[in-house]
Amino acid sequence: MRILIVHNLLWAHYKSAVFQALQRLVDQRTGCSVHVLQIARNERSRAGLEATANDPYAPTYQYDYELLFDRFLDDIPLKERALALLRRARAYRPDVISLTGYYDPAQILLLIWAKLNRVKVILQNESTETDHQRGGWKEVLKEWIFGRCDGFFCFGSQSADYLIRLGVPAHKILLRKSAVDNDSLRAAYERALRTRTQTQESLGLQPHNFIFVGRLISAKNLPTLVTSFANAQKQSTMGKNWGLIFLGDGPEKESLQQQTQKLVLIDSVHFLPGRPWFQVPDVLALSDILVLPSLSEPWGLVVNEAMVCGLPVIVSDRCGCVPDLVRDGQTGFIFDPDQPDLLTQLLRRFMDETVDVASMSEAARERIAPYSPEAVAQEMLNGFMKIAT
Numbered sequence: 001m002r003i004l005i006v007h008n009l010l011w012a013h014y015k016s017a018v019f020q021a022l023q024r025l026v027d028q029r030t031g032c033s034v035h036v037l038q039i040a041r042n043e044r045s046r047a048g049l050e051a052t053a054n055d056p057y058a059p060t061y062q063y064d065y066e067l068l069f070d071r072f073l074d075d076i077p078l079k080e081r082a083l084a085l086l087r088r089a090r091a092y093r094p095d096v097i098s099l100t101g102y103y104d105p106a107q108i109l110l111l112i113w114a115k116l117n118r119v120k121v122i123l124q125n126e127s128t129e130t131d132h133q134r135g136g137w138k139e140v141l142k143e144w145i146f147g148r149c150d151g152f153f154c155f156g157s158q159s160a161d162y163l164i165r166l167g168v169p170a171h172k173i174l175l176r177k178s179a180v181d182n183d184s185l186r187a188a189y190e191r192a193l194r195t196r197t198q199t200q201e202s203l204g205l206q207p208h209n210f211i212f213v214g215r216l217i218s219a220k221n222l223p224t225l226v227t228s229f230a231n232a233q234k235q236s237t238m239g240k241n242w243g244l245i246f247l248g249d250g251p252e253k254e255s256l257q258q259q260t261q262k263l264v265l266i267d268s269v270h271f272l273p274g275r276p277w278f279q280v281p282d283v284l285a286l287s288d289i290l291v292l293p294s295l296s297e298p299w300g301l302v303v304n305e306a307m308v309c310g311l312p313v314i315v316s317d318r319c320g321c322v323p324d325l326v327r328d329g330q331t332g333f334i335f336d337p338d339q340p341d342l343l344t345q346l347l348r349r350f351m352d353e354t355v356d357v358a359s360m361s362e363a364a365r366e367r368i369a370p371y372s373p374e375a376v377a378q379e380m381l382n383g384f385m386k387i388a389t
Contacts, residue, residue: 174383192285206243216250
């Protein structure tokens with residue numbers, strides 16, 4: 001069985017960890033091979049977040065891949081993408097192809113080529129019914145595309161449920177989870193914990209902190225987080241011991257900084273620039289609770305990252321990972337982003353120490369354990385074998 005995987009970005013470390021685990025499994029099987037076509041190195045909006053060669057803690061991944069274009073994905077015209085994908089697919093002669101998604105016309109052309117040549121196709125899907133407004137001709141087009149596919153790899157149960165509502169048979173859903181590089185993240189977190197207090201003092205941080213990790217954009221609902229934090233801090237007798245960290249960059253950074261000034265939170269709210277993913281645990285180690293208040297989020301891999309490090313999480317119910325990872329009151333808390341008072345109450349509970357953080361931390365680690373690159377890779381291989389035979 002010859003497996004060809006099409007993926008957009010070489011930079012996407014969470015997929016690289018899975019591809020490496022898949023490569024190891026494939027190498028143990030006679031007559032089985034896997035090849036990954038990475039279309040581009042990165043996206044322009046994520047420039048600067050890649051690992052550098054001189055960083056001693058930057059993980060490297062070993063699997064059979066080919067980088068088609070050593071530039072930003074945004075700069076590659078459709079015709080170039082389509083011709084490169086078709087040319088490499090013909091050369092590799094796969095039995096099954098895994099496509100990144102339904103939104104790239106170049107990959108839809110590859111889907112048509114595959115069906116004409118009797119090559120099985122698995123489509124990856126991150127979308128859920130709630131992460132965008134649904135309806136109209138786009139849904140009709142998606143139903144047509146889904147009808148041409150032999151199987152699906154989904155980012156969680158919400159993603160799978162969305163496909164089923166669009167008419168995809170449940171037996172075609174071959175994967176319902178997502179993973180990050182658990183081992184590398186955990187090792188980095190444990191290293192950073194050794195100097196937690198000293199680093200907090202050097203950065204002027206509070207001894208306890210909530211943290212948001214991601215792009216500072218409107219969909220993340222960050223002004224609500226700032227307001228809720230300010231209200232919780234006022235209501236709690238121990239609120240001054242808590243801070244809020246924003247790790248990331250984006251167009252809303254300036255307005256968020258202005259909001260913190262108006263609310264007199266300059267000493268409590270800190271903005272740290274984005275960094276490569278393997279350095280994120282350095283900041284998680286300075287924090288206690290992850291907050292993801294998004295209005296729209298297909299999954300939310302930062303929740304995986306935080307739970308791997310043992311952080312309890314406060315997550316909006318619009319995030320795709322919630323049904324799979326977040327057990328309300330056990331691994332963290334779930335809230336409706338349209339009810340900011342509830343978020344305030346949850347923040348205050350941590351400030352007032354009415355939450356058993358140690359128990360919640362242990363539950364988070366246990367819950368995330370099955371969402372490892374090795375587990376996802378095994379389910380992917382099982383899916384490939386199921387539809388190729």
